[in-house]
Amino acid sequence: MAEPVVRMEKISKSFGPVRALQNVDLVLNPSEVLGIVGDNGAGKSTLMKVLTGVHQPDSGQIYFQGRRVRFNSPHDSRALGIEMVYQDLALAGNLTVAENIYLGRELTKKRLGGLVKLLDHRGMAEGATRVLERLKIEIHSPHFQVETLSGGQRQAIAVARSVGFDAKVVIMDEPTAALAVKEVSKVLDVIRRLKEHDVAVILISHRMPDIFEVCDRIVVLRQGVKVGDVPRSHTNMDEIVALITGAQKEALHLCQEVA
């Protein structure tokens, strides 16, 4: 078995009296799509905020590619290639596709004999086109303004933005929540494409069909505790829903890494 990309061990985090996470273990393998499900307040977002360095755990360790790491800010986790795709916050609608993909890391060229550094619009358009083609995202031109695109296309570009620059782990929080049915499949396609390019994906979603369509493994959180960690092939929607609601206390087929 290949070394996991991410291993989180016994992560606990409290906010005042609220115990958001209690001794949660999480393993993410290379090119794996991991679904994380749970009711509101189950700790999904908190766990991801710990992984991206937004929150620091009260106790527990994080290993990245076998190395113990400590993230003090999202900057630290991003430096290692852990990218979070925010639902509606990721893009500036008034900028073009290429400008969004390169936002914050624009390419520049020296002009006038090195006197001024101007943007390399052509280079960014070409780079953006390459990234989009790699993920088979259909956008006619990198010069389109993002706000003229559909929700699914925007979500795809948000993903392209994160993986365009060597992300190893992409975390997506409810990427399909606001999308029309037709659009959802586009985003799921992009997730599959990430897998093909050896990017591990963590997908947080309330939509069971999405989870079952793309995930290799499903982790269930309930009230800050991990109550399930099962391969998709060994479970079904009924069991997952029972785990989420607490009707069933523990998963039947635990993953070997956890067991």
Added chain:
Amino acid sequence: MSKSTTAPAYVPARRLSISLIMERFGVALALVILMVVLTILSPEYFLTGANLSNVANRIAFIALISLGEFLVILTAGIDLSVGSIMGLSLIMLAKSCHLIYGWYAGWYASSSMAASLPEPASPVALGVISMLSILVALGTGYLCGLINGWGFTKLRLPHPFIMTLGMLNIARGAANLISGGSPITGLPKALRVFGAGNIILFRTATSKGIRIPVAFIVVLVIYFVLWVFLSHTKTGRHIYAVGGNPQATLYAGVNVKHILNLVYILSGLLAATAAILYAGRINSGTPKAAMAGYELDAIASVIIGGASFFGGRGTVVGTLIGVLIMGFIRNGLNLLNVSVFWQEVAIGIIIIAAAFIDVLRRRAAREA
């Protein structure tokens, strides 16, 4: 290499629609129509070199404070203090010019080594004095802009409206305090050349040639520099990004506070530059300039020029066209002997119409 299903990169598909053309060139079209109408209504005067260079001269300082206002509105902010910062910089310019001249003249008269230095009234001395007072004016604008930015980013006042409203009053008061409430008149030629100078082209024995105000050239150069800055530099695109989605810009690792501080500083500096043009035109520094309400003209020009109050949308060229439309309407109605009061009504209606067009466009974009 296998070709993917993605279409080639440079195909402008459905974007080349009538609405896009209207968005890009609508304001320019309005300007052209306005000029045609005014040419027909006032055939003897409107399209003459004298009238056009008169308009260019009159709108030059408005063009600069509007450009600063545009930068701020691009980040979804507002700067109510551009007019009064210009007024305060104007007073600082005239006052420092007179003070430095006074000091130098006094020292020159008493110093034994003065003989080897230029006389106070010589062109060289006046040139240096002008440069120094220009630096004082720019420093004033810079400082006011910096404080405006801090009010928003450091004091975290709820909206730039409040901070810049405060600055409007502070700058007005300071302009009156420093000048004692009356104009400081008489400025050296070297200082006036920017606001009052003309370059005359194609002069022959028979014709007087074409008079191009230096102020207009200054405006064009500054607009060009700002256009390059906004469209072709990282920081320029970040200004647009902040206006489009500040949160996304923050997540992309851009220092949003730095960008916000920068636009208010640039706005202050442009207001100070406007003061230099204004000073040349009227050959004095008058505190009245701080109280004339020019900030409202600036906001109006920016909105007429197609920028959105919601931020992130608008162009440097659009802003210049907005300034020209305002200038030509005032000038045209003057030529047609329409009362100043009706001019205000007309401009008010145009501002509302321009903002309404922005609303329509946003609605159309959402439904597309």
